[in-house]
Amino acid sequence: MPRAFTPKVITANALIAGDAVWFTADNRWSPKISEAEFITDEAHADLRLLEAQARQDEIAGAYLADAKQGPHGPEATHFREEFRTRGPSNYAHGKQVEL
Amino acid sequence: MYKYNDFDEAFVRERVAQFRGQVERRIDGSLTEDEFKPLRLMNGLYLQLHAYMLRVAVPYGTLNPTQMRQLAYIADRWDKGYGHFTTRQNIQYNWPKLDDVPDMLEALADVEMHALQTSGNTIRNVTADHFAGASADEIEDPRPVAELLRQWSTDHPEFQFLPRKFKIAVSGAKHDRAVTKAHDIGVRMVHNDAGEAGYEIIVGGGLGRTPMVGKVLRAFLPREELLAYCEAIVSVYNLLGRRDNKYKARIKITVHENGLETMQELVEARFEDIRKGFTGYDQELLKQIEGAFAPPAYVSKSSANFEAARLANPAFRSWADTNISAHKAPGYAIVSISIKKHGQTPGDATSHQMRVMADLAEKYGHSELRISHEQNVILPHVHQGDLLAVYTALREADLATANIGLVSDIIACPGMDYCALATARSIPIAQEIATRFDELKIEHEIGELKIKISGCINACGHHHVGHIGILGLDRAGVENYQITLGGDGTETTTIGTRAGPGFSADDIVPAIERLVTGYLDLRENADETFLQAYRRLGMEPFKAILYPAEDKANAA
Ligand code: HEM
Numbered sequence: 001m002p003r004a005f006t007p008k009v010i011t012a013n014a015l016i017a018g019d020a021v022w023f024t025a026d027n028r029w030s031p032k033i034s035e036a037e038f039i040t041d042e043a044h045a046d047l048r049l050l051e052a053q054a055r056q057d058e059i060a061g062a063y064l065a066d067a068k069q070g071p072h073g074p075e076a077t078h079f080r081e082e083f084r085t086r087g088p089s090n091y092a093h094g095k096q097v098e099l
Numbered sequence: 100m101y102k103y104n105d106f107d108e109a110f111v112r113e114r115v116a117q118f119r120g121q122v123e124r125r126i127d128g129s130l131t132e133d134e135f136k137p138l139r140l141m142n143g144l145y146l147q148l149h150a151y152m153l154r155v156a157v158p159y160g161t162l163n164p165t166q167m168r169q170l171a172y173i174a175d176r177w178d179k180g181y182g183h184f185t186t187r188q189n190i191q192y193n194w195p196k197l198d199d200v201p202d203m204l205e206a207l208a209d210v211e212m213h214a215l216q217t218s219g220n221t222i223r224n225v226t227a228d229h230f231a232g233a234s235a236d237e238i239e240d241p242r243p244v245a246e247l248l249r250q251w252s253t254d255h256p257e258f259q260f261l262p263r264k265f266k267i268a269v270s271g272a273k274h275d276r277a278v279t280k281a282h283d284i285g286v287r288m289v290h291n292d293a294g295e296a297g298y299e300i301i302v303g304g305g306l307g308r309t310p311m312v313g314k315v316l317r318a319f320l321p322r323e324e325l326l327a328y329c330e331a332i333v334s335v336y337n338l339l340g341r342r343d344n345k346y347k348a349r350i351k352i353t354v355h356e357n358g359l360e361t362m363q364e365l366v367e368a369r370f371e372d373i374r375k376g377f378t379g380y381d382q383e384l385l386k387q388i389e390g391a392f393a394p395p396a397y398v399s400k401s402s403a404n405f406e407a408a409r410l411a412n413p414a415f416r417s418w419a420d421t422n423i424s425a426h427k428a429p430g431y432a433i434v435s436i437s438i439k440k441h442g443q444t445p446g447d448a449t450s451h452q453m454r455v456m457a458d459l460a461e462k463y464g465h466s467e468l469r470i471s472h473e474q475n476v477i478l479p480h481v482h483q484g485d486l487l488a489v490y491t492a493l494r495e496a497d498l499a500t501a502n503i504g505l506v507s508d509i510i511a512c513p514g515m516d517y518c519a520l521a522t523a524r525s526i527p528i529a530q531e532i533a534t535r536f537d538e539l540k541i542e543h544e545i546g547e548l549k550i551k552i553s554g555c556i557n558a559c560g561h562h563h564v565g566h567i568g569i570l571g572l573d574r575a576g577v578e579n580y581q582i583t584l585g586g587d588g589t590e591t592t593t594i595g596t597r598a599g600p601g602f603s604a605d606d607i608v609p610a611i612e613r614l615v616t617g618y619l620d621l622r623e624n625a626d627e628t629f630l631q632a633y634r635r636l637g638m639e640p641f642k643a644i645l646y647p648a649e650d651k652a653n654a655a
């Protein structure tokens with residue numbers, strides 16, 4: 001039985017800085033997951049991923065990541081994706097201090 | 100130390116120039132990521148969770164002060180002011196920007212360094228005993244041979260697309276401090292019955308998903324045959340190694356599937372073919388290289404102030420007793436600088452600390468530094484009379500932690516804090532264990548104990564060969580830590596045994612505390628190390644400590 005589709009966001013690493021970015025509904029790459037397009041339809045997810053991956057001169061390695069809707073927009077569901085929204089835990093580096 | 104000749108210099112510069120062009124083409128969109136990825140990996144550039152990561156080779160772990168200062172400069176100018184020293188004697192920068200990387204590589208080339216073959220399915224940075232050329236138990240300095248292997252393997256046209264990565268380690272001493280039995284090829288210097296020096300060649304060791312202890316392929320290889328023999332091994336592997344499944348592609352699987360005997364036959368046959376092509380130039384080259392590794396001009400002077408300071412200053416005594424090893428030259432000592440202050444990230448050094456270590460090497464250490472696979476920095480040649488001055492300067496830079504070989508001298512890979520492949524974090528676990536045992540003030544009482552932590556099955560943190568190994572996994576979206584016991588990375592290499600079910604991130608540090616304090620009750624006397632006690636008693640008593648009966652009842 002095919003698994004039920006769970007909501008997604010599209011994420012990648014910015015080409016020059018390498019930091020985590022999320023694909024917005026208006027085709028921007030945002031450093032905040034809360035601004036990501038929240039995708040609930042599988043066919044739409046596949047299409048948007050193709051569009052995201054085509055933006056080769058802006059990002060590297062776009063993929064679909066599980067997400068849930070929070071009070072301020074999409075949030076990560078897995079701890080790996082949560083880390084990407086924040087930065088490492090051993091130093092105050094990355095998004096936790098830059099955003 | 101080896102100095103680049105005109106060829107080396109031109110080669111490294113040319114590769115930097117090529118990469119500069121490749122980066123430009125990637126940024127202007129003419130190369131896709133799929134096209135660019137193999138090119139960046141050839142130059143040691145990874146893409147991690149939060150940024151790119153540049154892995155720079157420190158060949159056989161040896162650095163001079165100028166190089167160390169340049170690593171500090173690179174950290175300040177293009178990164179966040181620190182670097183991470185790894186188990187493969189590399190240094191990793193965690194925050195480079197893509198368009199800065201060519202300049203970073205240029206800055207490395209300025210001090211005869213590079214990031215070539217620090218990734219990809221090539222022969223990687225050749226590692227060596229970090230006490231090479233200094234330790235009292237050494238037959239011969241392994242670094243000339245390591246340099247020869249490096250020159251042979253760098254850009255070797257036949258070996259740029261091996262089935263998988265290929266790692267070589269070299270040791271010249273009785274005690275194996277280079278983990279040779281966990282490498283694709285391990286080269287150990289030995290004497291034969293006639294008293295001649297040669298090599299024992301070990302193949303097919305490796306950690307990762309299928310850990311294996313290396314096997315002796317040739318018990319004694321005459322010195323002059325080393326390159327031809329290694330070429331025969333890699334050449335056989337290149338054809339026989341599996342390319343259909345990357346989890347079965349390492350030479351350890353090739354040896355396992357085909358058997359040691361078949362491997363021996365194939366290698367010997369190939370060796371017979373190849374050796375004719377080695378007409379002695381490699382040996383001439385080796386002679387030149389050996390000249391570059393001549394021992395330093397040792398001085399003889401009084402060590403009286405060392406003994407006096409040892410008696411007068413308990414903190415100095417504790418440091419000297421823990422962080423100093425026996426040197427082959429009279430009056431000299433090997434200093435291991437711990438870059439694992441309790442609560443710090445194992446293996447990280449700030450640019451300031453790098454400069455302090457460079458200055459000390461220059462002033463007191465015959466201008467030599469080493470990076471150890473245990474993620475510490477070594478001053479291999481310090482006169483005992485200078486130890487107090489070295490200690491005092493280290494203390495000011497927060498580098499005088501007296502914990503070498505103890506419970507807080509933990510190897511930890513970057514784990515989920517940086518690594519894109521991770522299944523759990525490793526750094527915070529290392530930090531918490533070190534901090535906890537520092538609070539308990541029992542680490543000197545515990546004595547020698549090696550804890551090693553990896554953030555996924557790839558085992559970059561060597562957990563399989565830790566006396567206590569910790570492997571971080573993802574269990575249904577939650578970090579979970581598995582403990583292995585009885586691992587050993589020395590000449591008696593052993594893969595640790597899994598103790599039982601894993602622990603949550605909150606429970607793992609208390610479990611380790613229970614285990615270690617429990618060992619104190621189990622040991623025969625204060626001289627019996629954790630590993631010895633484990634070998635004597637087996638898993639059961641340790642398992643009972645880790646999984647007390649009442650917990651089992653609760654879990655059921
Ligand atoms: C952060 C980026 C890193 C990535 C993507 C990475 C990737 C890998 C992979 C995929 C393997 C398994 C190879 C295999 O079994 O075929 C591996 C093994 C290994 N890596 Fe890493 N690693 C990283 C960092 C490190 C670091 C920081 C160290 C040193 C602390 C290291 C040292 C090793 C060692 C010692 C092994 C196991 C020995 C073996 O090759 O069998 N790696 N790594």
Ligand code: SF4
Pocket residue numbers: 512513514515518519520521522553554555556557558559560
């Ligand atoms: S062991 Fe896993 S998590 Fe740790 S550095 Fe290696 S690949 Fe990354």
